[in-house]
Amino acid sequence: MQNKLKILVITLEPPDDILGGMGEHIRLLYRAMAEDGLADIRVATVSGRPGRYNFYGYQICNIDNWVPYKLNCNTIAPTMALFQSERKLQSLGTELINEERPDIIHYHEVLAAPIGEELKRIYNIPTVGTIHLCQTEMWESKDSWDLLDFHYKAWEGRMIELSNEFIAISKDYAQIPKRWYMCDRPVNTIHNGVWYEDWAIARGEKCSEESQKIRDSLPKDKKIVLFVGRIAEQKGIEFIPEIIDRTKDYCFVLMGDLNAHNLEKTWEEWKPGAKLKYYEHEYPDNLKLIGFKNEPERQHWFAAADCVFMPSIHEPFGIVALEAMAADKPLICTSTSGLAEFTKHQENAYVCDMNADSLRNGLDEVMNSQNLREHLIRGGCRTAKKMDWHKVANAVMKVYRKAIGDHNADSINYTCNDTDSNHCEDSEL
Numbered sequence: 001m002q003n004k005l006k007i008l009v010i011t012l013e014p015p016d017d018i019l020g021g022m023g024e025h026i027r028l029l030y031r032a033m034a035e036d037g038l039a040d041i042r043v044a045t046v047s048g049r050p051g052r053y054n055f056y057g058y059q060i061c062n063i064d065n066w067v068p069y070k071l072n073c074n075t076i077a078p079t080m081a082l083f084q085s086e087r088k089l090q091s092l093g094t095e096l097i098n099e100e101r102p103d104i105i106h107y108h109e110v111l112a113a114p115i116g117e118e119l120k121r122i123y124n125i126p127t128v129g130t131i132h133l134c135q136t137e138m139w140e141s142k143d144s145w146d147l148l149d150f151h152y153k154a155w156e157g158r159m160i161e162l163s164n165e166f167i168a169i170s171k172d173y174a175q176i177p178k179r180w181y182m183c184d185r186p187v188n189t190i191h192n193g194v195w196y197e198d199w200a201i202a203r204g205e206k207c208s209e210e211s212q213k214i215r216d217s218l219p220k221d222k223k224i225v226l227f228v229g230r231i232a233e234q235k236g237i238e239f240i241p242e243i244i245d246r247t248k249d250y251c252f253v254l255m256g257d258l259n260a261h262n263l264e265k266t267w268e269e270w271k272p273g274a275k276l277k278y279y280e281h282e283y284p285d286n287l288k289l290i291g292f293k294n295e296p297e298r299q300h301w302f303a304a305a306d307c308v309f310m311p312s313i314h315e316p317f318g319i320v321a322l323e324a325m326a327a328d329k330p331l332i333c334t335s336t337s338g339l340a341e342f343t344k345h346q347e348n349a350y351v352c353d354m355n356a357d358s359l360r361n362g363l364d365e366v367m368n369s370q371n372l373r374e375h376l377i378r379g380g381c382r383t384a385k386k387m388d389w390h391k392v393a394n395a396v397m398k399v400y401r402k403a404i405g406d407h408n409a410d411s412i413n414y415t416c417n418d419t420d421s422n423h424c425e426d427s428e429l
Contacts, residue, residue, distance in 0.1 A: 005039045008102035010112040014047040021319045022132040031056035032393035044092045063088040090115045104400045113159035126407030129163035136180045164403040169317045170338030188399050193389035194322035202302035202327035211303035219285040222251035223367045226305035228320045229256045236311030241279045242356035244286045257292045302327040315339045325380030330373045332362045348379035
């Protein structure tokens with residue numbers, strides 16, 4: 001049996017204060033590693049809860065600061081606050097390394113990359129970088145870039161270049177090095193997973209008065225359509241008012257906060273947000289904005305819903321789709337980016353084109369056919385059980401061991417002035 005590895009994780013999205021898919025990924029990936037006895041894990045992060053504490057079998061180590069994702073990034077003060085957070089997080093990483101040297105540093109996303117790579121430079125510890133959201137792709141259409149945009153752009157390229165091993169959460173994202181940076185490096189494609197057993201409340205396997213209270217509070221003559229995610233253009237939220245214009249058969253429940261990068265604006269100042277607020281006011285039985293919900297309240301809303309709706313224009317992976325499948329809810333979604341890699345039309349999801357007419361027709365088809373709903377639920381259940389976090393954890397461990405082996409070999413070759421290097425084939429879960 002192989003020895004347990006010591007892992008230092010660097011992230012600016014804490015696993016115990018979920019902001020999005022990346023926080024969920026970190027929370028459950030290291031939970032699986034800890035449960036399976038694969039590694040000793042310490043997560044250095046930024047949260048509103050300072051100090052060190054155990055969480056799902058691993059240790060969270062916080063600096064006492066706020067999360068940069070919640071900042072208005074278009075002025076110099078919060079931008080400097082972000083850089084200060086990065087410096088504090090690097091100091092924490094240094095402290096943790098001096099206490100117990102890790103075998104690997106795994107940083108998640110662009111903001112953590114300069115911290116991880118600087119620690120590698122100082123301590124000669126191999127790094128693994130995971131990309132969860134391509135910043136260049138997201139901001140390609142922006143009219144102007146702010147200070148943080150340039151920071152993101154620079155370090156996205158450096159992350160791809162410098163990390164010993166690079167992980168993408170979808171095959172689509174595995175093309176980012178070539179697509180945006182003309183870099184032909186090996187990429188490990190490892191999909192996200194879902195913790196099927198955790199979704200018993202949403203499946204109705206555990207009696208829940210809270211779920212029933214939520215359902216009773218919603219219109220009884222409407223089918224409840226649950227949207228989960230950031231309120232952002234790339235999530236396809238602008239299709240929802242168009243569908244409401246076409247039919248009043250559905251009550252759309254939007255669970256999520258305003259896109260983090262639009263926080264310098266109020267709902268009313270941001271045009272898509274203002275439109276949603278208007279429709280919520282004009283059609284209170286057809287649209288409800290409930291904000292972000294954490295566990296276990298989140299599951300109660302899944303339980304109260306008739307289906308889960310993902311009209312995404314861009315989706316790096318789409319972890320909510322797996323959660324819908326684990327919750328025994330029929331999924332209506334688009335075929336975009338990462339979603340297209342594990343959803344199959346009329347097998348585990350009803351896949352629509354990216355327009356309001358197709359999405360409305362998909363809702364009608366699914367909601368008007370019990371046989372189709374049951375078929376999609378069965379297919380989704382099979383997918384959810386197959387895409388298990390324990391399998392993801394084992395795939396990531398293989399990447400760790402590859403990074404360690406190659407880093408040690410590279411160190412020897414450098415000393416011997418030998419430029420020959422070996423690269424493995426892309427690994428894929």
